[in-house]
Amino acid sequence: MSMKHAIIAGLVTLTASAVALAGPAGGTISGKVTYEGTPAKMKPIDMSKEPSCAKMYTTPPVVETVVTGSGNSLQDVVVYISAGIPDDAAPSNAAVFTQKGCRYIPHVLAFQVNQEIKIINDDQTSHNIHPLPKLNREWNKSQPPGTPPISEKYDKAEFIPVKCNVHPWMHGNFAVMKNSHYVITSDGGAFTLANLPPGKYTVTAWHESYGDQSQDVTITGSEAKSVNFVFKAKPY
Amino acid sequence: MGKFFAITILLIAILSAIPIVMHTWEAPADISTHGHLIDEQMSETMAEAGISFLAAQLLLAFFIWQFSNRGTETKLKSFPGGAKALVIAALLVVGVEVLALGVFGVKAWADVYLTPPSANAMPIQVQAGQFAFYFRYPGPDGKFGPLHPERINEGSQEFFGLDKEHDVESRDDIVTAEMAIPVNKEIHLLMHAKDVGHSFFVRELRAQQDFVPGLDVSLHFTATKVGRYEIVCTQLCGLGHYNMKAYLDVLSNDDFDEWLKKQAANQ
Numbered sequence: 001m002s003m004k005h006a007i008i009a010g011l012v013t014l015t016a017s018a019v020a021l022a023g024p025a026g027g028t029i030s031g032k033v034t035y036e037g038t039p040a041k042m043k044p045i046d047m048s049k050e051p052s053c054a055k056m057y058t059t060p061p062v063v064e065t066v067v068t069g070s071g072n073s074l075q076d077v078v079v080y081i082s083a084g085i086p087d088d089a090a091p092s093n094a095a096v097f098t099q100k101g102c103r104y105i106p107h108v109l110a111f112q113v114n115q116e117i118k119i120i121n122d123d124q125t126s127h128n129i130h131p132l133p134k135l136n137r138e139w140n141k142s143q144p145p146g147t148p149p150i151s152e153k154y155d156k157a158e159f160i161p162v163k164c165n166v167h168p169w170m171h172g173n174f175a176v177m178k179n180s181h182y183v184i185t186s187d188g189g190a191f192t193l194a195n196l197p198p199g200k201y202t203v204t205a206w207h208e209s210y211g212d213q214s215q216d217v218t219i220t221g222s223e224a225k226s227v228n229f230v231f232k233a234k235p236y
Numbered sequence: 237m238g239k240f241f242a243i244t245i246l247l248i249a250i251l252s253a254i255p256i257v258m259h260t261w262e263a264p265a266d267i268s269t270h271g272h273l274i275d276e277q278m279s280e281t282m283a284e285a286g287i288s289f290l291a292a293q294l295l296l297a298f299f300i301w302q303f304s305n306r307g308t309e310t311k312l313k314s315f316p317g318g319a320k321a322l323v324i325a326a327l328l329v330v331g332v333e334v335l336a337l338g339v340f341g342v343k344a345w346a347d348v349y350l351t352p353p354s355a356n357a358m359p360i361q362v363q364a365g366q367f368a369f370y371f372r373y374p375g376p377d378g379k380f381g382p383l384h385p386e387r388i389n390e391g392s393q394e395f396f397g398l399d400k401e402h403d404v405e406s407r408d409d410i411v412t413a414e415m416a417i418p419v420n421k422e423i424h425l426l427m428h429a430k431d432v433g434h435s436f437f438v439r440e441l442r443a444q445q446d447f448v449p450g451l452d453v454s455l456h457f458t459a460t461k462v463g464r465y466e467i468v469c470t471q472l473c474g475l476g477h478y479n480m481k482a483y484l485d486v487l488s489n490d491d492f493d494e495w496l497k498k499q500a501a502n503q
Contacts, residue, residue: 043393044502046413049368049481065392128475142475163391166476168368171391209392236401 026195027219031226033077033189033205037233039066045169052124053102053167064107065171065209066233073189074231076108077207078159078175080182081193082214084201088179090115094151097162097172099127099143104162104172108208110184112177113157119143119150128165131174133158140165159206173208205229238304242297249293253286267440267461267486273344274442280340284333348443353456357424360415363396364447365430367476369467370395373410373496380426381406388430410499416485418492419462425455435471438484446471459486 044060095111130140164170387397429447469480
């Protein structure tokens with residue numbers, strides 16, 4: 001074979017193996033979540049009854065039920081595929097929910113059905129985490145400081161508000177998902193759901209105060225589709 | 237053996253009385269206009285109970301000393317007058333003591349619980365719930381807006397269930413997690429429980445009041461010294477009862493006005 005043939009053969013082999021190793025190509029649904037109107041004022045939290053937490057803040061933290069970002073974006077919105085894709089097996093890694101400074105971090109934790117969640121107490125005070133499901137089993141667990149993480153899992157998809165029985169201002173959310181196609185918006189409100197095989201999908205955006213909205217999107221190949229969500233803010 | 241026992245009883249009685257008589261453990265500072273009534277009642281009770289206690293222990297020690305290790309031939313002496321006289325004497329002694337305490341205590345009780353607050357007392361609403369106290373000031377309109385328990389949402393700091401959108405009187409209400417009051421001003425607390433039984437206790441104020449779910453309870457007092465004091469829950473209310481407290485700040489009039497303005501800005 002001549003040198004030219006060898007180079008061409010080599011390049012073809014490389015390209016073919018690159019395509020083979022890339023796996024199934026998929027479509028992408030991406031967009032932005034924003035709000036219109038005036039959101040209610042997020043009040044500061046007075047933690048004076050728990051001095052060990054209160055002293056961790058120079059300015060009091062504010063309520064996180066509505067977190068806005070630049071460009072009228074809405075944060076902590078769970079955007080996920082609610083229909084059109086089969087359920088996924090739970091991943092082996094655990095989702096982590098931390099109690100620190102008498103707050104829940106992150107404010108919204110998304111994970112899959114039967115995926116392990118690890119609840120950590122990083123404070124010097126006891127907490128008693130109490131998720132409030134409607135479909136899943138309800139439980140609450142005390143967690144003194146320095147004790148090992150609590151390990152739990154949920155077997156039904158649901159959005160679950162979470163509170164602390166000892167500290168009334170602590171509030172968070174669990175989003176139990178049926179498949180692995182979900183994302184939580186941060187500053188800017190952008191989301192991307194990738195690796196979607198061709199099909200008809202329903203994309204749902206859920207916010208703890210403003211409810212949920214759904215839109216249908218069809219993917220035919222590996223194109224990128226754009227979908228935006230606009231929530232109406234409530235002043236009170 | 238008996239004599240040793242008698243001495244032991246005497247020693248225990250005297251040694252336990254000494255710290256009480258010497259006021260080894262000072263009562264917490266009295267910052268209330270009615271505090272002295274409570275403290276006097278406490279002293280009277282201690283004195284009466286203390287004297288009875290010492291007398292009883294002394295008698296007991298004496299009888300043990302005198303009559304232990306007696307032979308079987310020595311007859312037991314009986315109380316003069318027999319069993320009936322003994323019972324009557326006991327009833328009279330204990331009865332008079334308890335009655336006296338009750339009579340003297342009635343004035344203290346009436347002053348704290350049976351007199352209404354004065355017309356210009358400052359009203360503050362107190363809500364006790366598992367496991368925190370929250371307070372509400374009426375704001376410039378002087379009126380408390382209506383409560384809607386179904387609207388309570390602690391994650392959004394809506395502890396009382398106010399509807400600021402539809403209830404005009406609620407719009408200027410000030411909800412706080414600490415209670416600040418001006419010094420030397422009569423305060424009228426309007427209290428209710430959100431869930432189970434709780435109790436409001438500030439030891440320096442000598443004020444304590446149980447919350448019974450379903451009842452609106454009231455308490456009034458005047459604080460006389462500026463400072464920061466603890467309000468603790470003194471009625472077992474669940475797994476967080478140990479952690480249930482709030483702070484009472486007694487401030488000068490100017491400091492209180494400033495505090496209230498700052499809190500109003502956070503609503």
